[in-house]
Amino acid sequence: MTGPTPHTQAHERSAGAPLRAAGAPLLSVHDLRVEFGTRAGIIRAVDGVSFDVRPGETLAILGESGSGKSVTSQAIMGIVPKPAGRVTGGQIRYRGADLLSRPPGEVRKLRGTEISMVFQDPLSSLNPVFRIGYQIGEMFRRHRGYSRRDARDAAVELMERVGIPAARERVDDFPHQFSGGMRQRIMIAIALALDPALLIADEPTTALDVTVQAQIMRLLARLQREEGMSMILITHDLGVVADVADRVLMMYAGRVVETGDIREVYDHSAHPYTNGLMASIPDLDHPSDRLTPISGSPPNLLDLPSGCSFRPRCPHARQLCADDDPGLYHVGQRPVSHLAACHFAEEVTADVRERI
Amino acid sequence: MTDLVSDPTTSADAGRSNRPPRWPLPNRFRPGRASTPPRSRPGAGRIRFASAVVAVYVLAAVFGPRLVQYDPVATSTTDRLLPPGSRLSDGSLAVFGTDDVGRDLLAQIMQGARISIAVGVATLVLAGLIGITIGVLPGYFGGWLDGALMRLADIQLTFPSILLAIFIAALLGPSVVNVVIVLAISNWVTFARVTRAQVLTTKGRDFVDATRTLGARTWHLLRRCILPACTAPILVVATVEIGSVILAEASLSFLGLGTPTSTPSWGITISNGRNYLSDAWWISTIPGIALAVLVVSFGILGDALRDRFDPKLKNL
Numbered sequence: 051m052t053g054p055t056p057h058t059q060a061h062e063r064s065a066g067a068p069l070r071a072a073g074a075p076l077l078s079v080h081d082l083r084v085e086f087g088t089r090a091g092i093i094r095a096v097d098g099v100s101f102d103v104r105p106g107e108t109l110a111i112l113g114e115s116g117s118g119k120s121v122t123s124q125a126i127m128g129i130v131p132k133p134a135g136r137v138t139g140g141q142i143r144y145r146g147a148d149l150l151s152r153p154p155g156e157v158r159k160l161r162g163t164e165i166s167m168v169f170q171d172p173l174s175s176l177n178p179v180f181r182i183g184y185q186i187g188e189m190f191r192r193h194r195g196y197s198r199r200d201a202r203d204a205a206v207e208l209m210e211r212v213g214i215p216a217a218r219e220r221v222d223d224f225p226h227q228f229s230g231g232m233r234q235r236i237m238i239a240i241a242l243a244l245d246p247a248l249l250i251a252d253e254p255t256t257a258l259d260v261t262v263q264a265q266i267m268r269l270l271a272r273l274q275r276e277e278g279m280s281m282i283l284i285t286h287d288l289g290v291v292a293d294v295a296d297r298v299l300m301m302y303a304g305r306v307v308e309t310g311d312i313r314e315v316y317d318h319s320a321h322p323y324t325n326g327l328m329a330s331i332p333d334l335d336h337p338s339d340r341l342t343p344i345s346g347s348p349p350n351l352l353d354l355p356s357g358c359s360f361r362p363r364c365p366h367a368r369q370l371c372a373d374d375d376p377g378l379y380h381v382g383q384r385p386v387s388h389l390a391a392c393h394f395a396e397e398v399t400a401d402v403r404e405r406i
Numbered sequence: 407m408t409d410l411v412s413d414p415t416t417s418a419d420a421g422r423s424n425r426p427p428r429w430p431l432p433n434r435f436r437p438g439r440a441s442t443p444p445r446s447r448p449g450a451g452r453i454r455f456a457s458a459v460v461a462v463y464v465l466a467a468v469f470g471p472r473l474v475q476y477d478p479v480a481t482s483t484t485d486r487l488l489p490p491g492s493r494l495s496d497g498s499l500a501v502f503g504t505d506d507v508g509r510d511l512l513a514q515i516m517q518g519a520r521i522s523i524a525v526g527v528a529t530l531v532l533a534g535l536i537g538i539t540i541g542v543l544p545g546y547f548g549g550w551l552d553g554a555l556m557r558l559a560d561i562q563l564t565f566p567s568i569l570l571a572i573f574i575a576a577l578l579g580p581s582v583v584n585v586v587i588v589l590a591i592s593n594w595v596t597f598a599r600v601t602r603a604q605v606l607t608t609k610g611r612d613f614v615d616a617t618r619t620l621g622a623r624t625w626h627l628l629r630r631c632i633l634p635a636c637t638a639p640i641l642v643v644a645t646v647e648i649g650s651v652i653l654a655e656a657s658l659s660f661l662g663l664g665t666p667t668s669t670p671s672w673g674i675t676i677s678n679g680r681n682y683l684s685d686a687w688w689i690s691t692i693p694g695i696a697l698a699v700l701v702v703s704f705g706i707l708g709d710a711l712r713d714r715f716d717p718k719l720k721n722l
Binding site: 127131133160163167170171177189192237240 | 548610611612613615616617618619620621622623626630631634635
């Protein structure tokens with residue numbers, strides 16, 4: 051690990067916002083724009099997304115398929131699929147340096163050592179032809195210059211830390227000999243091998259079954275607490291993030307529609323989309339009740355409606371919503387960090403309060 | 407699988423009950439390690455048979471010429487055109503008979519096997535290097551060079567490869583090295599196309615992106631992620647191609663455009679015996695059979711390897 055680590059104590063949740071707000075953000079994304087060229091036209095997959103990740107905190111990026119949450123993470127890691135996709139604007143500042151304007155070699159040195167990523171599908175994100183001890187150990191050999199034997203020992207140690215039973219016996223197995231949950235643990239081990247300051251987890255539990263999901267989330271939370279690292283957790287599962295995340299960023303059609311501290315956003319959602327997602331969570335007290343879905347379907351990114359993208363599905367929509375695109379702004383009477391992109395955010399929160 | 411074959415009425419699920427498997431489990435399937443289910447390996451018999459035949463040829467090519475001396479310019483007019491199984495004037499047995507100037511055919515064929523296999527392997531290495539480079543680099547990076555090289559490959563594929571080989575061989579003149587160059591030029595396309603197809607499917611896989619997010623350089627990605635994924639199809643192509651390369655070498659030599667006449671390749675021996683087909687059939691026939699058996703064996707081996715490694719790769 052290089053660089054200062056002012057965040058080592060920042061994971062204390064109770065210490066809370068003041069301590070975290072004191073430091074400069076670790077990662078600061080400003081007005082990020084990513085476009086994909088398709089036969090049918092240009093898709094703005096990410097359209098002016100801005101957010102900060104402070105040392106030690108967990109930011110959850112929530113949104114449905116096609117909302118741009120994964121593309122945002124790909125832009126940060128520099129793996130936007132080429133040549134179809136390209137970053138057309140904005141800044142991604144890591145410890146103050148803009149990753150988009152720095153030379154590629156310099157940015158590459160940050161990958162794996164400072165910023166790491168865990169992918170959605172552990173079945174396909176490990177190289178099938180190398181033994182996993184070798185794949186984990188490669189991090190130590192390539193970046194740290196460990197000998198083969200030392201790298202192997204380090205790999206075993208890391209496997210034990212991420213909860214792989216009988217690590218010493220299994221270190222020479224191939225990826226296909228592990229279950230999905232175990233493979234995701236291996237991915238996490240590789241990503242955390244060099245103690246990165248920021249971990250991006252792109253739907254880390256989507257491909258796993260429910261019981262394993264909880265284990266993996268607990269593992270991530272534990273490791274984050276131990277390392278004091280920051281985490282960007284990308285998911286479409288509201289439940290997954292509730293216990294883990296500090297702040298949340300709701301995305302819809304490539305834009306941020308609401309952001310704030312997680313309890314604040316969950317309890318006082320100020321955007322009708324967030325509101326609709328909350329309402330669609332099955333009610334455990336009345337399991338026989340019908341679910342309340344959000345009507346309509348996700349927008350076609352090639353043909354977004356005028357004004358607010360969520361307008362056609364929104365129960366609060368009025369003429370103003372079609373005429374004017376609401377930017378993110380502070381929701382009245384709520385904490386300063388709570389922003390929403392809705393002309394009638396105050397009305398929506400008031401509704402939520404009534405419902406509760 | 408076995409259940410389904412023996413009792414077609416049993417559904418697949420019912421067949422996988424808790425009964426112990428009826429086939430004997432080899433030791434390599436360690437019990438308790440759930441990861442390796444016993445399954446039939448496709449083409450195991452064919453691979454064993456064809457490999458054995460090829461191994462006999464390789465052994466004959468390596469050790470044969472040491473055991474049976476062969477002098478390409480020696481003549482022994484008393485021993486000319488002896489049928490298989492005859493005694494020579496020096497008392498030795500000519501198992502496959504002698505040719506028109508009294509040279510022992512067995513020695514000649516073993517020397518020819520050496521040439522054929524050496525030319526085949528050298529051609530594969532050269533064509534493979536050219537083809538894999540052209541398949542991997544432009545395939546990975548894309549762009550206009552990729553398009554241009556693939557169109558070149560398309561154009562070359564429309565040409566009968568032996569015609570192209572004859573054309574180039576006529577320009578370069580007969581020598582073993584030239585044969586290798588000629589055949590490599592007419593065979594790189596298959597390697598390039600198969601490699602490129604594999605590169606295109608592999609480079610979109612998650613683990614390549616994952617490796618990149620861990621700070622890997624492009625060169626590292628190519629070496630660790632892309633190339634290992636290409637080995638199986640390349641191996642299959644190489645096995646299928648070596649048969650056709652050996653056949654092409656024999657054809658060129660038969661036409662006098664391959665190895666020089668002082669080098670006893672099979673094509674030259676067959677060509678020499680052509681004038682004596684009516685009274686000394688063995689001179690052309692026995693090297694021809696030797697050639698056919700080797701080429702067919704490589705063909706079977708290639709097919710079997712393909713079935714095992716990549717059943718989707720049907721058109722080569």
